[in-house]
Amino acid sequence: MNKPFNFKKKAEKWLGSFGIQVIRFRNFILLLVILGVGLLSYYIPDLSIATSLESSFKEHNQAIKDYQKFRDHFGRDDKIVILINSEDIFSVHFLARLKAFHEDLEAGLPLLSEVDSLINAKYIEGKDGILQVKDFFENLPQTREQAETLREKALSYPLYRNSYISQNRDAMIMVIKTQAVSALTDDGKRIKNHGRGIGEHDVIQDDRPLKSISQVENIAILGIMETVIKQYDAENFRIVFSGTPAYQFHVEPKIRKSMLYMSIMVLVLTFFFMAILFRRVSGIFLPQFVVLMSLGALLGLMALVGVPFTLTSSMLPSILLSVGLTAPIHFMVVFFKYQKRMGRLRAIIRTLGHSGLPIIMTSLTTIVGLLSFSFTEIAPIAHLGIFAAIGIGFCLVLTLVFLPALLSLLKVLPGKEREQLYETSAYNRALIWMGRTGIRHAHDIYILSFILFIIILPGFFKLNFSHNMLHYFSDDEPFIQQTRLIEDETSGFRALEVVVDTGRENGILNHTFLNNLEQLEDFALELNNISGRPYTGKTTSILDIVRKTNQAWHGDDHEYYTIPQDDYLIESQLAEFKQAGTDYLRRYSDPDFSLARFTAMMY
Template structure:
């Protein structure tokens, strides 16, 4: 085994000499590869949509896209306001001005619906009339009161456009499902040359940028009308998505700047020289730019979970650089020539740096097969970024060390620094109290494992915001006054053209409303459903002089078909929202309050079971919608956690054994790496804080980073043990040779994550605190538990004659 160690070290020593002799060529090669990737940065996009959480071939996404193409987008922005009397003329004029401003100023708009243009279906003799509720403005108080009574009594308006108590009214602002190009000039010119039929180009769905413009314009109109006596509350998934995106941009810029400043100060305090600051920062910044450029090159958008990627890569990249630089500066200051110092640095630190990079990359790439797209992409590009950082550490930094001016510093005195004395004290404590330390670690880890049994997962972006954030308070208010801002969609397929003319089927669908409204799951229930049966009952009522007993589905198939035909001939296109063109499929909408994804998912299962069991066997039902995509995140995330954590633990254990060259020691060395993760997750379990799409990365990130420290420590121990033969002496020497670098890299890594504590979104803040805490715990475990394992497993031996002098490093 000693021969293998020497062989590996010789490889890295040879690499150092090649780079030193061909430093300019190495820099040119690095520059060419860097430019190739950095030039792809303009192609990088930002996607915070719920659709962005799913792979392109995901069944959930394909079903939703098919639904959008058939029925349009169901996500909406609700703009609501409260007043003593909604039907007071002055208030209604302000509402009309707001409505008209929305229609005039908001791009990519499908429609704005409010009490002013709410569908009002009535009959005059045999004629069916469909018009706006305020088709003509009431001139008298009696006329206004008649309209008020009509609105309050209409079940279609309740808790959609008008609250049950009549004090809150809302505008429902819906985006267009498709991006419609703007035409200039004569729109009829060339009309005969336009493609038709199958040759026509398919319409494109509204993209993320266009949706952002739609939301921004809507919010701008809201701001124009916002006042103390006209308080507007805004909610809905499009607004949530856009606000999250804006906060991501703000936080990313702030975190990057803070991380760079903090790590700059840390590097200067450690090395006290400009090159010790500039070289690591140059390496990590180029790593970050190349990784983002690689995302742009491959067409992968920056998404919600990947906002942690920049700070992660900066922290990891600095850690690798510190190990190489600390070895180089120590040798250079001791009198070695540059080539000797560089050769010695890569000889001692090259192998553990390589092993650390591979284990960290594996820890992240364990998410590459995740069923959620951003988790898989985070794993892939974090892993790729780590490997890019490895190349910069092993090629760029040595090439620059061969060229840049570096001033020698006088060696430190023989008494050592405070850091040396601290590390010596840590070694002494770890060896003297090894049994007590192991027992304490075992008890704490056992308690943490018990906490894991209480750990849950929840995806609820509303809870990411501070309690007093405007969006959060608005949505919570809309949950209360209008019973929610979300919908769950079902598509009922009869399997035959005109199948929806069947009175028995329509009556079954209509009777489902009572069963659906009775569903309750962990506090979630609905108080409103919408379907084609509401339209048919509305028509039948209007054609029968508004007699309440006729608010039913007719028993005659021909009468149903005739009534729907009359409705279409009024000029309204509202049927398109409820049925397909062949009257084969019906849309069934369930309005819901905003709640966490696991609750919504459970409710969706209960809803689908209720409807499927009630309908005939030849009728199929499919559940879809933004809310289902939102809810599916939790289930798929749990699957990803189980799979990725297990894969990371197994593969990293194999790598640990391979790098150490000892099966028993390699497996035992995983104890101080796994226990910090178990403790951190156990703390979440005991505190009742659920995992989310950010904190689920803690385990894989921390495992990869914790193994880094262990590999460096064990590599130093193996070298020292081969030289001196004494296990305890080798442990003490390992603390002195690698301890300083381990402390500095731990501070750098944890600092990079602790900065997230200043994030606006609480989920990101929790992720940063938890990951930083886990990284610190991993160093404590390496300093306290690892020595006990070594004393227990590695006996003293006769020293082996070295090929060269075993140097004491900083």
């Protein structure tokens, strides 16, 4: 009669035999592992940090595809907003300094698309029956009277408020728009066109989607901009700046700092508890050495395959340094137990036979649980699950292969006195008491746990899911203070972009369509949050051009700052405007007038 197959005994026997082979080929195994970990760790300096919202999505995600289409039409939507405060923003001295500041930014910033301020602002007016789109500043004012004339002209122009002049009229607004795509070469070591990036007439060699501007380029732009700002920042020319690129610039060092801090704290805490548990040098350092080697290999692998760190995946080192310790600690506890009975080499073989299977099963269940994160469409969470699982796998392999091979070479003393001290310690007695209490009062513990679950259950339904990038900063940090100041002065500067595709040429040159777009504008401006504050401070769209053009067409009469209800009149006005200000129109529509861009600036 055949005996039933016993998987556990077969696995224990096989793992014991495996331990013999590990000891036999220990030198080769140690050399192979060290070379492998060292080779992967070599790539760690190439590991990058991604802080853009694009990095939150997988490449095939529809949101990324939609954004790439938007980027191809209208360029980068992330802008740097500069606020310049002064006692008199229309004084001759201030305007001259503003012009010099504007020109230095244009001359010095790499990968620049445009610097937009009152210096190069467009002014729409009707003159002698002809629609004109010209620069607001034809010449800088030389006298106070000329400056006052410009003040009245600017403050009466509806498109300048909250775009170039703050709502309190005590600050100028400047917007810097960088190129949308990266100028780095494929190897990432050089910049195309001496820092000018992709030119308008450059030919793209293949059909691959262009990479968005990188974090390295963003840091370079912000670094140069800060240098220029320091040259112009003065008592009566106070400069602050913010925007998504500025957020990315400030959040990267926070990620590095927090990642280093959390990793050190995990190492210190585990060092403390392992000192209590083992009370020997080998028990403290060998498990940590295993997870540190696993972490080095994992970070190198991430750099090798081009997966960057993000705010979410920055917790990966902490996860691996804590969860990854369970396997080597388990191995060392059992090894020390058998070592005092049968010696070092036999203890290694017995430990693999006795605890190898539980170590494998606990690691595999952890890996499977982490891999469940990979199914999400949120790329940082998916990467966190995948690479945390790989890291646990590295820890498992090193625990079963590298650690036994290393122990077979090291002269680890049995330490019987230490083991006796541990068995009589308060720590061990507390664990025994908890185990006995759980057995003796099992039903009471079940009932108490159920009651606690019922009590905390309502809290689950009150959880709110939110992603606000500003919440990563404390209120006393300069970046947040500058951001709040700019929000208050400009009525919001974080853009929600909407593109409406009519599907036909001249589709937006229709009064019904424009009236519907105006209803969307009213809805956006009237919608408030739970505290009563509007979500949207201002909007920009083709409606601004249509209404202002209609006003200029009728002799700048304010009553005509409306949408014409005649399609032929709309077409005539926009055709004339297109001849005078083609570049200006590109901000709001495509050349065929089939797309309408609607931007809501959010608080």
